Amino acid sequence: MKLEALTKNDSKKVQNKIISGIRDLINYKNLEPGEKLPSERMLSEKFGVSRSNVREAIQKLEFYGILKPMPQSGTFIANIGVTAINGMIEDILELEDPDFKSLVETRILLELKTAGLAATRRTEEDLINIRKALDAYNKKVLDGKDAVQEDLLFHLAIAKASGNSTIETLMLIITPGIITNFEKHHVCDENQVVLAMKEHEEIYKAIENQDPQLAKEKMKLHFEILYQYCYKTQLS
Amino acid sequence: MKLEALTKNDSKKVQNKIISGIRDLINYKNLEPGEKLPSERMLSEKFGVSRSNVREAIQKLEFYGILKPMPQSGTFIANIGVTAINGMIEDILELEDPDFKSLVETRILLELKTAGLAATRRTEEDLINIRKALDAYNKKVLDGKDAVQEDLLFHLAIAKASGNSTIETLMLIITPGIITNFEKHHVCDENQVVLAMKEHEEIYKAIENQDPQLAKEKMKLHFEILYQYCYKTQLS
DNA sequence: AACAATAAATTGGTTAACCAAAATACTTAA
């Protein structure tokens, strides 16, 4: 058996090792919320890894809001308590790559919400942006070209119009996974792509007329086929 | 006027500059999906920033699934098309820090879903974990101590039982913002904390009995007060 | 001309030294 490098795999292992090490430190030393983590140099020495590895792990935990590095001062533990940090890190370590089904399920959940919210809160500017995205999609489809991206941008425009920055962020996070899985599963056939133009138009109209209930319904209709593809049952 | 350092602010500006620079590169050079980005060294020189700055920006875009660094080979652009990348980066650059309202709105959306899904899909092991979290919360409350963290862990246990890894990830992402804003707004008073024990119990029972509709209803009830605090209207 | 072998250049990852701001320890003056 060859001694392979497996650099990418290793690097993830190293990062998880550091993250769990930080968790243990917080537990063992019982660091209070708002306290400082040991310095990056100490951590790299303690865990036997490079300082850049430590910095990467810290950046990841920073993304999840657990740590906050302060220049020339130290990295501070978020003021959310030891118990929460333990639970969160435990979950973060176990996080697996999202499967297509869970992506779709989540996307539909978010999209139905954004459709309703956008209908309620959309500004005139939002409307213009959605219209632009819609036209771009139609043009691509009528030219017989692939329009997966334009489709996504139409939906992201609605997300932005929802006035909920958190949902918008979450939509962005799941979007790449959606696109790559779409292409992998060959979800979009010719009929659906053309049908979607009409569905999009109806969604747009509902948002324009500020009818949340209708916008939600039309969005649900729009996702019916995709949902059935994943779950073999109707979208309730 | 003093020439202040503003290191933290600057570093964000630098990162955005790099990210938009990368976007422009992709547009201008019209890099096809799956192609390589210019090397980190070239980018750092082109943008007049350090290579570590470039690496950080790349790591951020990696998180959003737009870039994928390959050791000793290059950083590859996700196979999601130029248009989608443009739209996504545009949004990422404009992303603002989540406000409390949007956090709560999103949390309720996710929690109602996880409650229903957990009721349908929970395993025996899930049930045990939820029970544990529930007991931990009760103990803290009965001891008259703060139990915000234990509360969150109860809800995260339900999220895990939902069997939807994507939603679980999203819950984790919004959790720190929730906790810090909770403390800022002093949302939890004594009455609610005690009342929550009963509500939690009912949610648990519904999940145990695999009654999705009831679980969702009980969860909605559980969030009623918080929602009214944010929006001054009833949770529809 | 085509292909295999080899050498050079390029790549992301890693390491270690350095920087300026910040925190701490120490000294000094009242």
Added chain:
DNA sequence: TTAAGTATTTTGGTTAACCAATTTATTGTT
């Protein structure tokens, strides 16, 4: 003893050199 001032240490951030895997270019052989 206390408070102010100063020197030292510690900190995250930055830089540049280095590493090994990879890719590309070159050379050599048939």
